[in-house]
Amino acid sequence: MTPLVAATIPDVVTFALCAAVVLSGGVGVVTSRNAVHAALSLVATLFGIAVLFIEQHAYFLAAVQVVVYAGAIVVLFLFVIMFLGVDRREDVEREPLKGQRPLALVFVAVSLGGVLALAAASNWVTGARKVAGSRTAGGHTDTYLLGKSIFTTYLWAFEITAALLVIAVVGAVVLARRPPSVHDAGEDPGTQGERR
Amino acid sequence: MSIAPAWYLALAAVLFSLGALGVLIRRNVLVMFMCIELMLNAANLTFVTFSRVLGDIGGQSLVFFVLVVAAAEVVVGLGIVVAIFRRRSTTAADDLHGMKG
Secondary structure (H helix, E strand, C coil), X not given: CCCXXXXXHHHHHHHHHHHHHHHHHHXXXXXXXXXXXXXXXXXXXXXXXXXXXXXXXXXXXXHHHHHHHHHHHHHXXXXXXXXXXXXXXXXXXXXXXXXXXXXXXXXXXXXXXXXXXXXXXXXXXXXXXXCCXXXXXXXXXXXXXXXXXXXXXXXXHHHHHHHHHHHHHHHHHHHHCCCHHHHHXXXXXXXXXXXX | CCCCHHHHHHHHHHXXXXXXXXXXXXXXXXXXXXXXXXXXXXXXXXXXXXXXXXXXXXXXXXXXXXXXXXXXXXXXXXXXXXXXXXXXXXXXHHHCCCCCC
16 A cells, blocks of 8 residues: 655645645535536536646546536536526525435435545455556557547447437437427417517 | 545545535535536546556546536536426426425
8 A cells, every 4th residue: 555645745735726626616516505606616626626637647638627527518507507597596594305404414424434434444446457458558648548448449338429419419409499389379479479 | 656546536535425415405406417517527536546546548538438428418407407497487406396296
């Protein structure tokens, strides 16, 4: 087992800063009353995770993390928040389900403590090695190896994800489309133009 | 020599717990979606950490697929939220009790 702290000072500082950013962003997502603030906290968390990817030499994934998550997914969240106009403050004092929050806190604390205790008391890894090829084979970059792995070992899964994305986009269009039957049924044609 | 993997895994565990807590205690469906993203990111961090520890590129490939599935999930989920909002004018999970006995 490697010692817990055997790193250079810049590594430790980077990790500590990113951990602080990630955790404060996560707390912000959970606790902020305004949905827009929650989305901005999510951006902080995603950037922290991206820097941690770089720290672990996963450069391509760090770039994809910023482009896809911070660039596309959070913008989609913000778009829907603005589109629906739900960016007002949520009433977090009201608790419709009695005892839900204390129970949730206890449940999460017990799970987290269990996971950490179990991990501290047992081995981190089982010893299985290099299922999909080495991470640093032949001095290639991680982008080269990742591309090679995806287009050889995981080619079938890659093609399936392409189909999944197409299905998701078509499904989203169908879901978000205004159904024409609701528009036409039993409505005065004269007022139809003014209704939105 | 970089940081020992134990720290990354502990950070990922804490982040996952935060996401789970958010899904359990928040009632706004949009914020619940964001908490699911937190949990997915914690899992991604674990994958990348084990990829580094084991010297195996498979962990990073899996993170790639998780990113794709997360994008698809968010697109469909937000489509459903928009469709629900159009009918019920709410994004609170507690107001969707149409099937309550």
